[in-house]
Amino acid sequence: MSDLLERLRGRGWRMTSQRRVVAQVLDGDHVHLTADEVHTLAVRLLPEISRATVYNTLGELVSLGEIMEVSAAGRAMRYDPNAHHPHQHLVCSDCGTIRDVHPTGDPLAGLPVAERFGFTVSEAEVTYRGLCPSCASAPQV
Amino acid sequence: MSDLLERLRGRGWRMTSQRRVVAQVLDGDHVHLTADEVHTLAVRLLPEISRATVYNTLGELVSLGEIMEVSAAGRAMRYDPNAHHPHQHLVCSDCGTIRDVHPTGDPLAGLPVAERFGFTVSEAEVTYRGLCPSCASAPQV
DNA sequence: TCTTGACTTGGACTCTGTCCATCGTAGGAT
DNA sequence: ATCCTACGATGGACAGAGTCCAAGTCAAGA
Numbered sequence: 539m540s541d542l543l544e545r546l547r548g549r550g551w552r553m554t555s556q557r558r559v560v561a562q563v564l565d566g567d568h569v570h571l572t573a574d575e576v577h578t579l580a581v582r583l584l585p586e587i588s589r590a591t592v593y594n595t596l597g598e599l600v601s602l603g604e605i606m607e608v609s610a611a612g613r614a615m616r617y618d619p620n621a622h623h624p625h626q627h628l629v630c631s632d633c634g635t636i637r638d639v640h641p642t643g644d645p646l647a648g649l650p651v652a653e654r655f656g657f658t659v660s661e662a663e664v665t666y667r668g669l670c671p672s673c674a675s676a677p678q679v
Numbered sequence: 680m681s682d683l684l685e686r687l688r689g690r691g692w693r694m695t696s697q698r699r700v701v702a703q704v705l706d707g708d709h710v711h712l713t714a715d716e717v718h719t720l721a722v723r724l725l726p727e728i729s730r731a732t733v734y735n736t737l738g739e740l741v742s743l744g745e746i747m748e749v750s751a752a753g754r755a756m757r758y759d760p761n762a763h764h765p766h767q768h769l770v771c772s773d774c775g776t777i778r779d780v781h782p783t784g785d786p787l788a789g790l791p792v793a794e795r796f797g798f799t800v801s802e803a804e805v806t807y808r809g810l811c812p813s814c815a816s817a818p819q820v
Numbered sequence: 821t822c823t824t825g826a827c828t829t830g831g832a833c834t835c836t837g838t839c840c841a842t843c844g845t846a847g848g849a850t
Numbered sequence: 851a852t853c854c855t856a857c858g859a860t861g862g863a864c865a866g867a868g869t870c871c872a873a874g875t876c877a878a879g880a
Binding site: 552554556557586587588589590591594 | 825826827828829830831
C-alpha cells in the first residue's frame with residue numbers, strides 16, 4: 539500500500555502527517571479494523587490525532603475507492619484495506635470477526651433477468667455467516 | 680400475517696396489546712421499516728407504547744424467526760416481515776430502494792470447505808446492487 | 821517567505837440501541 | 851368471577867458509533 543500515498547498525492551490530496559499515519563495503520567495488518575481501532579493504533583504513532591480526523595480520512599479513502607466499508611450488523615463499521623481484489627466476507631455471528639473469502643462462480647449469475655425488475659445490476663455482495671472456531675467451542679451466552 | 684398472533688400464542692407468548700400493535704404495524708405494508716418507524720406507527724395505534732417495548736418485541740420476533748433484520752450500512756437496522764420465504768435483496772445504489780428477490784441455487788454452495796477457515800457456516804446473505812430503472816435513466820449526481 | 825484554503829481539533833451533539841428498577845397485567849388456578 | 855404471580859411494559863439513564871462546527875494549524879504553490 540506504499541503506493542497508496544503516491545496515488546493520493548496524484549489526486550490532489552494534501553499530504554498531512556495524520557493521513558500518512560492512517561494509511562500506515564491500514565497497511566499494517568490485513569485485518570478489518572473498526573474506525574475506533576484505527577484511531578487507537580494511530581494514536582500510538584501520532585498521539586494528538588483526533589477521532590474526527592480518523593473518521594474523515596477513512597470516509598475519504600472509501601469514496602476514493604481505496605478501502606471498503608464492511609457493515610457488521612449492529613456493530614461498528616469495519617474498513618477493508620483490500621479493496622482492489624474482489625472478494626466476499628465470512629463473519630462470525632458471535633464475536634464479529636471477519637475473514638476475506640473467495641467463493642467459486644459468479645454470484646450475479648444466480649439472479650435471473652426476470653428477478654431484476656429492470657435494475658442494471660452491477661455487483662453482488664455476499665456475506666457468509668456462522669461461528670468461528672473459537673466461538674463454536676466456547677459456551678455461548 | 681393474522682396467523683402470526685396464533686403462532687406466537689402457540690409458543691407461549693403472552694398476548695399484550697403492545698405486541699398486537701407491533702404485529703399489526705409490520706403487517707401493514709411490506710416495506711422494510713426501521714425500529715423507530717415501527718415505534719412511530721405503533722404510537723398512532725397505542726399512544727403509550729414505549730420504545731423499549733418495540734425494541735424488545737422486534738428482537739423477540741427476530742429470534743423466533745418471524746421477521747428478519749436487514750442491515751443498511753451505517754443506518755438503522757430494518758425489519759423485514761417476509762421471513763418465511765427465503766429471499767435476498769436488490770438495492771439501488773443511488774436512491775436506496777430495496778426489492779426482495781429470489782435467486783436460483785444455494786449461495787452456500789459457492790464457498791468451498793477450504794475457504795471456510797474452520798467456521799461453522801450457516802447462512803449466506805446476498806445483496807445485489809445496481810441502479811433501479813428510474814435512477815438508471817435519470818442523470819446521476 | 822508569504823498566503824491561503826484545505827485540514828485538524830476536540831467537544832458537543834445526534835442517532836441507535838440497551839439496561840434496569842419498578843409497575844402493570846394476561847391468563848392459569850381456584 | 852376473583853386472585854396470584856411471573857412475564858411483560860415503562861421510561862429514563864446510559865452507552866457506542868458517528869457527525870458537526872467554530873476556531874486554530876499548516877502544506878504547498880506563488
